Amino acid sequence: MPAFTFEKISPPARRAPAGTTPKKKARGLISQMIDRFAERRARRALRASARTDDKPAK
Numbered sequence: 001m002p003a004f005t006f007e008k009i010s011p012p013a014r015r016a017p018a019g020t021t022p023k024k025k026a027r028g029l030i031s032q033m034i035d036r037f038a039e040r041r042a043r044r045a046l047r048a049s050a051r052t053d054d055k056p057a058k
Helices: 021-054
Strands: none
Touching: none
């Protein structure tokens, strides 16, 4: 007679893949952030070019 026995442990049940909405939200959030950075960078570039245009030539 064995001193102990092993229990059969069943593998975890497979769940259906989560909906794709969280991924879309994350992509939307990331793209919004990139758009904001790009817009601010473009504004800075316009300001910088406006400053150099306003300076009189020596």
